[in-house]
Amino acid sequence: xxxxxxxxxxxxxxxxxxxxxxxxxxxxxxxxxxxxxxxxxxxxxxxxxxxxxxxxxxxxxxxxxxxxxxxxxxxxxxxxxxxxxxxxxxxxxxxxxxxxxxxxxxxxxxxxxxxxxxxxxxxxxxxxxxxxxxxxxxxxxxxxxxxxxxxxxxxxxxxxxxxxxxxxxxxxxxxxxxxxxxxxxxxxxxxxxxxxxxxxxxxxxxxxxxxxxxxxxxxxxxxxxxxxxxxxxxxxxxxxxxxxxxxxxxxxxxxxxxxxxxxxxxxxxxxxxxxxxxxxxxxxxxxxxxxxxxxxxxxxxxxxxxxxxxxxxxxxxxxxxxxxxxxxxxxxxxxxxxxxxxxxxxxxxxxxxxxxxxxxxxxxxxxxxxxxxxxxxxxxxxxxxxxxxxxxxxxxxxxxxxxxxxxxxxxxxxxxxxxxxxxxxxxxxxxxxxxxxxxxxxxx
Numbered sequence: 001x002x003x004x005x006x007x008x009x010x011x012x013x014x015x016x017x018x019x020x021x022x023x024x025x026x027x028x029x030x031x032x033x034x035x036x037x038x039x040x041x042x043x044x045x046x047x048x049x050x051x052x053x054x055x056x057x058x059x060x061x062x063x064x065x066x067x068x069x070x071x072x073x074x075x076x077x078x079x080x081x082x083x084x085x086x087x088x089x090x091x092x093x094x095x096x097x098x099x100x101x102x103x104x105x106x107x108x109x110x111x112x113x114x115x116x117x118x119x120x121x122x123x124x125x126x127x128x129x130x131x132x133x134x135x136x137x138x139x140x141x142x143x144x145x146x147x148x149x150x151x152x153x154x155x156x157x158x159x160x161x162x163x164x165x166x167x168x169x170x171x172x173x174x175x176x177x178x179x180x181x182x183x184x185x186x187x188x189x190x191x192x193x194x195x196x197x198x199x200x201x202x203x204x205x206x207x208x209x210x211x212x213x214x215x216x217x218x219x220x221x222x223x224x225x226x227x228x229x230x231x232x233x234x235x236x237x238x239x240x241x242x243x244x245x246x247x248x249x250x251x252x253x254x255x256x257x258x259x260x261x262x263x264x265x266x267x268x269x270x271x272x273x274x275x276x277x278x279x280x281x282x283x284x285x286x287x288x289x290x291x292x293x294x295x296x297x298x299x300x301x302x303x304x305x306x307x308x309x310x311x312x313x314x315x316x317x318x319x320x321x322x323x324x325x326x327x328x329x330x331x332x333x334x335x336x337x338x339x340x341x342x343x344x345x346x347x348x349x350x351x352x353x354x355x356x357x358x359x360x361x362x363x364x365x366x367x368x369x370x371x372x373x374x375x376x377x378x379x380x381x382x383x384x385x386x387x388x389x390x391x392x393x394x395x396x397x398x399x400x401x402x403x404x405x406x407x408x409x410x411x412x413x414x415x416x417x418x419x420x421x422x423x424x425x426x427x428x429x430x431x432x433x434x435x436x437x438x439x440x441x442x443x444x
Contacts, residue, residue, distance in 0.1 A: 007101020053402035072329025110322035149304035153207035211276030218303035226297040229259040244278035324424035331431030352392035
């Protein structure tokens with residue numbers, strides 16, 4: 001362990017003495033401040049802060065990821081080409097300790113850079129709010145003072161429902177099985193999706209919510225909704241009714257709102273059952289059809305701590321991500337020459353940045369009643385290629401931080417952390433193995 005810590009200390013000192021460390025910190029602070037300054041919204045303090053924080057954080061963190069992976073690759077490769085590693089291996093130091101020491105030192109540099117990024121954006125936000133009125137600043141402080149947990153309604157499995165619908169049509173001899181292709185599948189999928197979102201005149205629709213438990217903080221739960229109608233200037237009226245299994249009393253709230261704009265009603269926490277499971281039913285008083293997109297137009301918000309807790313979660317998640325990024329750069333630098341390692345690292349980075357696009361391609365390939373073997377093979381190849389860049393995919397948390405939404409730990413622990421942990425462990429093991437078996441001339 002002492003050898004690992006000594007190597008980490010030397011790695012940090014070398015980066016400080018050659019100016020790399022302070023250069024990175026200055027670059028991160030300058031770029032984040034510049035992006036924060038040039039971003040603009042509608043001159044409303046909350047909207048301005050949300051947009052500026054998200055843009056400056058997202059773009060600067062993406063650049064920081066690329067810098068860290070390039071620095072890791074260059075550090076190990078330059079020392080192999082300059083034969084400093086050869087000199088180290090002539091001492092009674094395990095190559096594993098050398099690799100782990102460099103990984104630890106570069107991870108510390110990445111952590112300090114992340115902290116400087118957060119501090120720079122916080123400083124910019126502090127001075128920027130001074131350009132607004134005192135009451136606007138006070139409302140922004142109240143907004144960011146506490147964070148809210150966001151809960152969306154339960155969404156039905158439209159793929160399963162589409163399969164059931166097509167099977168029913170086949171059994172009723174209304175559809176020829178040989179004529180089923182992706183266009184037929186998508187057509188039936190859209191029919192089901194639109195029927196779920198459409199509310200007829202004076203119609204009724206129910207959505208289920210699961211908060212896991214009854215909120216322990218705050219006095220109210222905010223229910224935000226948005227509706228779409230053909231006539232934008234006509235008011236939509238109706239009633240929201242909260243009901244739950246085994247609950248005799250129910251909460252009822254009348255409303256009126258204009259289409260295309262968000263409306264919020266407050267539900268007392270005392271009306272929420274202890275299980276956190278309940279239904280919200282809309283009884284419309286509308287003259288025409290209205291549409292509610294259950295993905296984006298319905299959400300519940302309740303108090304879930306302070307912004308400090310959110311910052312701790314995002315910094316911790318990004319430190320894990322940066323640690324895996326360092327491992328990728330070191331492994332590439334050990335395995336290949338510097339030009340090849342740089343090309344591989346940057347390719348993996350841009351592949352991870354475009355993972356959302358390729359994921360949508362996989363979804364399109366695997367959607368359908370009859371999926372061809374070629375589509376399955378193509379989806380498998382794309383999935384394998386995306387796994388190579390899994391460790392460079394940052395957690396989806398920045399947008400929630402800028403919007404004052406609690407970053408869900410359960411999503412990080414279940415959907416993100418296991419995959420990146422396995423990826424990081426395999427990458428570290430591979431890098432150590434390559435360095436251990438690499439032919440290096442020893443100095444006597």
